[in-house]
Amino acid sequence: VSRNLKLTLMYEGSSYHGWQIQPGRPTIQSELSAAIERLTGEKILPQGSGRTDAGVHALRQVATWTTESNIPCENLLKALNSNLPPTIRVTAVEEVPSDFHPRRSAKAKTYRYRIYRGSVCPPFVHQRVWHYPYPLDEAAIVAAAGTVEGTHDFTSFAAVDPERDRDGDRDNVRTILSSAWQKEEDELIYQVRGSGFLHHMVRNLVGLFILIGKGMVRAEQVADIISARSRSANPAATAPPDGLYLVNVEY
Amino acid sequence: VSRNLKLTLMYEGSSYHGWQIQPGRPTIQSELSAAIERLTGEKILPQGSGRTDAGVHALRQVATWTTESNIPCENLLKALNSNLPPTIRVTAVEEVPSDFHPRRSAKAKTYRYRIYRGSVCPPFVHQRVWHYPYPLDEAAIVAAAGTVEGTHDFTSFAAVDPERDRDGDRDNVRTILSSAWQKEEDELIYQVRGSGFLHHMVRNLVGLFILIGKGMVRAEQVADIISARSRSANPAATAPPDGLYLVNVEY
Numbered sequence: 074v075s076r077n078l079k080l081t082l083m084y085e086g087s088s089y090h091g092w093q094i095q096p097g098r099p100t101i102q103s104e105l106s107a108a109i110e111r112l113t114g115e116k117i118l119p120q121g122s123g124r125t126d127a128g129v130h131a132l133r134q135v136a137t138w139t140t141e142s143n144i145p146c147e148n149l150l151k152a153l154n155s156n157l158p159p160t161i162r163v164t165a166v167e168e169v170p171s172d173f174h175p176r177r178s179a180k181a182k183t184y185r186y187r188i189y190r191g192s193v194c195p196p197f198v199h200q201r202v203w204h205y206p207y208p209l210d211e212a213a214i215v216a217a218a219g220t221v222e223g224t225h226d227f228t229s230f231a232a233v234d235p236e237r238d239r240d241g242d243r244d245n246v247r248t249i250l251s252s253a254w255q256k257e258e259d260e261l262i263y264q265v266r267g268s269g270f271l272h273h274m275v276r277n278l279v280g281l282f283i284l285i286g287k288g289m290v291r292a293e294q295v296a297d298i299i300s301a302r303s304r305s306a307n308p309a310a311t312a313p314p315d316g317l318y319l320v321n322v323e324y
Numbered sequence: 325v326s327r328n329l330k331l332t333l334m335y336e337g338s339s340y341h342g343w344q345i346q347p348g349r350p351t352i353q354s355e356l357s358a359a360i361e362r363l364t365g366e367k368i369l370p371q372g373s374g375r376t377d378a379g380v381h382a383l384r385q386v387a388t389w390t391t392e393s394n395i396p397c398e399n400l401l402k403a404l405n406s407n408l409p410p411t412i413r414v415t416a417v418e419e420v421p422s423d424f425h426p427r428r429s430a431k432a433k434t435y436r437y438r439i440y441r442g443s444v445c446p447p448f449v450h451q452r453v454w455h456y457p458y459p460l461d462e463a464a465i466v467a468a469a470g471t472v473e474g475t476h477d478f479t480s481f482a483a484v485d486p487e488r489d490r491d492g493d494r495d496n497v498r499t500i501l502s503s504a505w506q507k508e509e510d511e512l513i514y515q516v517r518g519s520g521f522l523h524h525m526v527r528n529l530v531g532l533f534i535l536i537g538k539g540m541v542r543a544e545q546v547a548d549i550i551s552a553r554s555r556s557a558n559p560a561a562t563a564p565p566d567g568l569y570l571v572n573v574e575y
Contacts, residue, residue: 085447085448154444159445159451162444193405193415194413197452199410199411
C-alpha cells in the first residue's frame with residue numbers, strides 16, 4: 074500500500090538555487106529527491122507548499138511524497154537527514170491522507186524578512202539578512218506596516234512572469250492577515266501572514282516599505298499602488314533574497 | 325611616522341584553517357595580511373591576541389599592525405572590510421601606543437562553547453555548535469562548572485605540542501576567573517574567563533565536562549586530574565572546534 078508522507082523541512086538557502094529542481098544546479102527539491110532515491114530506490118519529485126527562490130531560507134517548509142516503502146516514519150526522519158546535506162534538515166515525517174496536498178491544502182503562510190541596520194554586518198548573519206546600513210525613517214515603516222492588510226488583487230507586487238505557476242488560485246487576489254515591522258536590536262524585521270503569496274510578493278512589499286522609510290513614498294499612497302494592479306505602478310525594487318524566510322505553512 | 329593600529333575582528337571560522345598563516349590554505353591572518361597589502365602596499369603579518377584553531381569562531385579578536393600609511397582609522401575600517409571576505413569583519417580600528425602588544429598586553433580572555441542538544445541540528449547553526457544529542461546529566465555539568473576555577477598548572481588540559489608558542493607565559497599556570505554552564509533553549513553553553521588559555525584548553529575542559537555528564541567522571545575527581553599535571557591523566561577527548569568562540573580579550 075502506498076502512503077502519502079508529509080515532510081517538514083528547515084533549510085539555509087544560501088547555497089541552493091531555490092526549491093525547484095533545475096538541471097545541473099543544487100536545489101532543495103533535487104537534494105530531497107536524491108536522498109529519497111538513495112533510501113528507497115524511488116525516482117520521484119517531492120511536492121512543496123510553494124517554491125522558494127534562490128537564496129531564500131525556510132524555518133518550516135512542507136513537502137509530500139507518495140511512497141511504496143514501508144520504512145516507519147521515525148526511521149525515515151533519521152535516514153533522510155543522514156542522506157541530506159546539513160544545510161537541509163527534515164524535522165518531522167508523518168503519514169497524511171492521500172488527498173492532502175502541500176500547496177492546495179495550505180490555509181495560510183507566514184514569511185519573515187530580516188534587515189540588518191548596523192554599519193558592519195556580522196559574519197554570522199552573512200547571506201541571512203539584507204544588510205541595509207543607510208538612513209531610514211524606521212518609525213514610518215513600522216507605522217505603515219498595516220496599510221497592505223486585507224483582501225486585494227496584489228498584481229502590483231507580483232513578479233512579471235505570467236508563465237510561472239502561481240501559489241494557489243489562478244488570480245492575483247490574496248488576503249494579508251497580518252503585516253508588522255519591529256525593531257530587534259540591530260535588525261528591522263518584517264513578519265507577514267497571508268492566505269498565500271504571489272511570486273516576489275514579500276520581497277516587493279519589503280521594497281515598498283524601504284521607499285516609505287526613505288521618504289520617497291507616503292503611507293497614504295499604498296492603497297493607490299495596490300489598486301493600480303500593475304507592477305509598473307509600484308516604484309519598489311525587489312528586495313534581495315538573503316533576508317527572506319518561509320516561517321510557517323498552516324493547514 | 326609609523327602608527328601601531330589595534331584592529332578588533334569578528335569571524336565565522338568554519339571556512340578557515342584557523343588564525344595563523346599557512347601556505348596554500350585560507351586563514352584569518354593571511355586574509356587580513358592580503359587585505360592590508362592591497363590597501364597600503366605593506367607586506368606585513370598582523371599579530372593576534374592568540375591563535376584560534378581551524379573552525380573556531382571569534383566574536384571579538386584583537387590584532388595589531390604597525391603601518392606607515394596615513395589613512396585615517398575610520399577610512400581603514402571601511403576599506404579593510406571592502407577587501408576582506410564577508411566572513412571576516414573589522415569592527416573597530418584605533419591607534420594605540422607602540423608598546424601595546426595584542427598577546428602580551430592581554431589581561432584576560434573569555435571563550436564560549438555551544439553544544440546543541442536537540443535531535444535535529446538546525447541548518448542555521450551547522451558548524452557553529454557541537455551537535456551532541458546523546459543523553460547527558462546536564463544538572464551535573466552545571467553543578468561541576470566551578471571545579472576548574474582558580475590558579476592551577478593546567479598541563480592536564482593542554483594539547484601535547486611542546487613546540488607551539490604558548491599564550492602568555494612559558495609555564496602552564498593559568499587562572500580561571502569564572503567557569504559556568506547554562507542551558508538556553510536547546511543549547512548547553514559554557515562560558516569561561518581566564519588570565520589566558522593553553523592550546524586546546526577550553527576544548528579539553530568541555531570534553532571533561534561531557535564525561536561528567538555521562539557519569540564517567542565525578543566532579544570530585546577534577547582536582548586530582550588537574551594536580552596530575554599530565555594530559556594522559558585526563559580521560560577527556562578534545563571537543564570539536566565548531567562550538568568554540570573567542571568572545572573577548574581584555575586589556
